[in-house]
Amino acid sequence: MNIIEKLENNERLSYEEAISLYDLDLFTLASYANKIREDKHGKKTYFNINRHINPTNICKDVCQFCAYSSSRKNPNPYAMTHNQILDIVDNSTKNGIKEVHIVSAHNPDTGLEWYLDVFRKIKDKFPDIHVKALTAAEVHFLAKEYNLSYEDIITRMIDSGIDSMPGGGAEIFDEKVRRRICGGKVTSQQWLEIHKLWHQRGHQSNATMLFGHVETREHRIDHMIRLRELQDQTNGFNAFIPLVYQKENNFLRVKDFLTGQEILKTMAISRIVLDNIPHLKAYWVTSTIKLALLAQEFGANDLDGTIERESIQSAAGAASANGMPMNNFVDLIKNSGFKPIERDSVYNELKTW
Ligand code: V47
Numbered sequence: 001m002n003i004i005e006k007l008e009n010n011e012r013l014s015y016e017e018a019i020s021l022y023d024l025d026l027f028t029l030a031s032y033a034n035k036i037r038e039d040k041h042g043k044k045t046y047f048n049i050n051r052h053i054n055p056t057n058i059c060k061d062v063c064q065f066c067a068y069s070s071s072r073k074n075p076n077p078y079a080m081t082h083n084q085i086l087d088i089v090d091n092s093t094k095n096g097i098k099e100v101h102i103v104s105a106h107n108p109d110t111g112l113e114w115y116l117d118v119f120r121k122i123k124d125k126f127p128d129i130h131v132k133a134l135t136a137a138e139v140h141f142l143a144k145e146y147n148l149s150y151e152d153i154i155t156r157m158i159d160s161g162i163d164s165m166p167g168g169g170a171e172i173f174d175e176k177v178r179r180r181i182c183g184g185k186v187t188s189q190q191w192l193e194i195h196k197l198w199h200q201r202g203h204q205s206n207a208t209m210l211f212g213h214v215e216t217r218e219h220r221i222d223h224m225i226r227l228r229e230l231q232d233q234t235n236g237f238n239a240f241i242p243l244v245y246q247k248e249n250n251f252l253r254v255k256d257f258l259t260g261q262e263i264l265k266t267m268a269i270s271r272i273v274l275d276n277i278p279h280l281k282a283y284w285v286t287s288t289i290k291l292a293l294l295a296q297e298f299g300a301n302d303l304d305g306t307i308e309r310e311s312i313q314s315a316a317g318a319a320s321a322n323g324m325p326m327n328n329f330v331d332l333i334k335n336s337g338f339k340p341i342e343r344d345s346v347y348n349e350l351k352t353w
Contacts, residue, residue, distance in 0.1 A: 047305050132165070
């Protein structure tokens with residue numbers, strides 16, 4: 001059976017077949033990815049009103065792509081206090097946020113209890129706010145620092161009120177590329193193992209893929225297939241989030257930025273390959289808002305959220321430092337022909353705008 005027949009019949013694609021999708025033209029890919037989107041979600045595009053908080057940029061690890069860590073080209077180390085974090089959440093609730101997304105660098109001085117305590121305080125004061133926190137990279141870092149198992153850390157995360165895990169730290173699973181771009185931090189197998197354990201405890205998470213640096217198309221497909229295999233076992237991933245690499249202020253020497261075509265092809269291919277992950281998020285921060293809106297025609301059905309403050313990708317050149325006002329978000333989705341649906345962090349629909 002050729003690839004078009006398989007696409008017509010909605011059949012699962014092998015690794016080799018998935019790679020050959022890149023040989024199809026953009027419009028063919030768009031039509032198949034869009035059909036999957038429409039079958040799953042119609043014209044709905046989800047977003048949430050959220051606040052990103054990055055409590056510290058002091059990091060023990062040295063990822064070559066990172067411009068956020070203070071040990072790299074950005075020598076302004078900081079660590080927030082609990083009160084600063086609580087004040088941010090307090091202010092943001094006035095803007096209607098439903099979620100705080102809290103991820104940090106790997107700072108040995110802000111220890112395990114420091115984190116757990118701030119999550120408990122947020123939950124005590126703001127019980128209705130969803131706490132999405134700690135990437136698998138942070139879980140691994142904390143487990144190593146405190147000589148604890150992943151299970152132990154996960155139990156403490158749940159006890160301190162974390163509701164879901166973000167998808168960060170996945171980067172690219174291929175071991176050779178990973179060694180080059182972020183050797184020393186959580187391995188691919190460990191990243192997958194941590195999400196598996198989290199899912200087995202009945203909780204949900206997301207999965208990212210950082211692309212557009214030194215990886216090949218084959219590495220992207222390998223990354224997607226490893227996620228698809230885990231999702232077959234656990235069904236715990238909500239969304240897949242392809243993150244477009246931003247090239248400023250870091251130590252990975254990449255000269256060429258991905259073309260819009262390659263970004264959209266990769267979006268469409270991920271919609272087709274990841275047949276078991278319900279949502280595809282076009283993260284406007286890294287793709288630009290214009291391409292994220294276009295990605296709605298290429299399988300994406302989620303645009304993440306208003307964010308308010310963005311520190312990780314904006315340090316590397318993205319125009320996202322101040323988030324996106326809610327009204328802009330809604331208007332842009334509507335004007336592009338889709339239906340803006342405000343969601344909570346686990347995709348319950350809150351409001352049709
Ligand atoms: O894992 C770091 C990425 C991620 C750069 O789960 C970079 O809903 C581009 O994971 N260029 C953290 N990306 C952000 C993240 C995320 C974002 C939004 C939503 C969710 C979710 C998760 O940021 C890291 C890393 O892959 N990153 N540096 C860079 N130069």
